[in-house]
Amino acid sequence: MTTPLQQEYDEKGYVIVRNAVDADLARETAEHVHWLAERNPGVRPEKFGHNMLVTDPFMHRLVGDERLVDIVEQFIGSDVAMWAAHYIAKPPKHGQKVLWHQDGSYWPLEPMEVTTIWLAATASTRENGCLRVLPGTQNNRLLSRKEMIDVKDGKNVLGSGIHPSQIDDSHVVNLELQPGDVSVHNPKIIHGSEANTSDTWRIGLTLRYIPTSTRIKREGDRPILVRGQPDASNKNIYAERPVFDPAQHMSFRGQEDWMPA
Numbered sequence: 277m278t279t280p281l282q283q284e285y286d287e288k289g290y291v292i293v294r295n296a297v298d299a300d301l302a303r304e305t306a307e308h309v310h311w312l313a314e315r316n317p318g319v320r321p322e323k324f325g326h327n328m329l330v331t332d333p334f335m336h337r338l339v340g341d342e343r344l345v346d347i348v349e350q351f352i353g354s355d356v357a358m359w360a361a362h363y364i365a366k367p368p369k370h371g372q373k374v375l376w377h378q379d380g381s382y383w384p385l386e387p388m389e390v391t392t393i394w395l396a397a398t399a400s401t402r403e404n405g406c407l408r409v410l411p412g413t414q415n416n417r418l419l420s421r422k423e424m425i426d427v428k429d430g431k432n433v434l435g436s437g438i439h440p441s442q443i444d445d446s447h448v449v450n451l452e453l454q455p456g457d458v459s460v461h462n463p464k465i466i467h468g469s470e471a472n473t474s475d476t477w478r479i480g481l482t483l484r485y486i487p488t489s490t491r492i493k494r495e496g497d498r499p500i501l502v503r504g505q506p507d508a509s510n511k512n513i514y515a516e517r518p519v520f521d522p523a524q525h526m527s528f529r530g531q532e533d534w535m536p537a
């Protein structure tokens with residue numbers, strides 16, 4: 277049976293779920309970004325990627341949150357892994373933009389069965405550079421990386437994007453979210469975001485969830501199994517469950533569940 281959420285997602289290529297997680301968890305997520313920023317002063321907070329996060333107990337706790345996985349399960353079934361996490365946290369005044377792109381152009385997944393959850397840790401608005409989508413473009417062909425342009429201006433997160441001549445943004449939708457809301461988007465929908473020139477942080481966490489039957493065609497990737505069973509027919513190797521260590525990790529509610537038994 278198709279749920280109303282799936283129906284909306286199929287029609288538009290995205291859907292918003294308000295209050296998907298509570299405000300306290302959204303606040304902890306924002307605190308995590310500031311905690312990481314202090315420890316990684318050389319890395320822009322738009323680029324706190326999976327390798328930095330995959331050994332972190334708070335990240336495992338967050339991506340396995342039943343409320344998020346219940347949403348994802350509607351799109352990809354009940355054997356679920358979170359393949360790639362990425363904070364795109366735009367600091368006030370000089371947060372980078374994200375050029376128009378389709379996620380699937382970048383991804384080594386076979387088949388391209390994947391759903392993104394974008395979690396707002398702060399308010400995400402037009403003023404501070406919220407995610408923007410072009411509804412319906414999930415039905416377009418997936419462009420290859422070779423068909424896109426490189427833009428190495430140091431002002432955008434991906435360093436590449438779809439050529440502006442291929443973009444009709446007359447029906448753009450700004451996904452304005454409050455802390456704890458999520459948007460869900462299709463790997464083929466064209467999307468991006470503007471720079472943050474406002475006085476406030478815009479902190480989002482983008483999470484790529486796959487059915488465990490999707491094969492990851494890149495060595496070294498370590499998805500996190502969040503529900504159900506791995507699929508023996510592919511060689512995906514899962515991240516180990518991390519152990520909470522107060523000297524290495526940010527404190528969070530529920531950290532005791534991550535301590536040695």
Ligand SMILES: O=C(O)CCC(=O)C(=O)O
Pocket residue numbers: 364374379392394405406407467468469480482
């Ligand atoms: O956070 C943004 O501004 C862009 C996010 C994005 O491109 C994605 O989640 O796929």
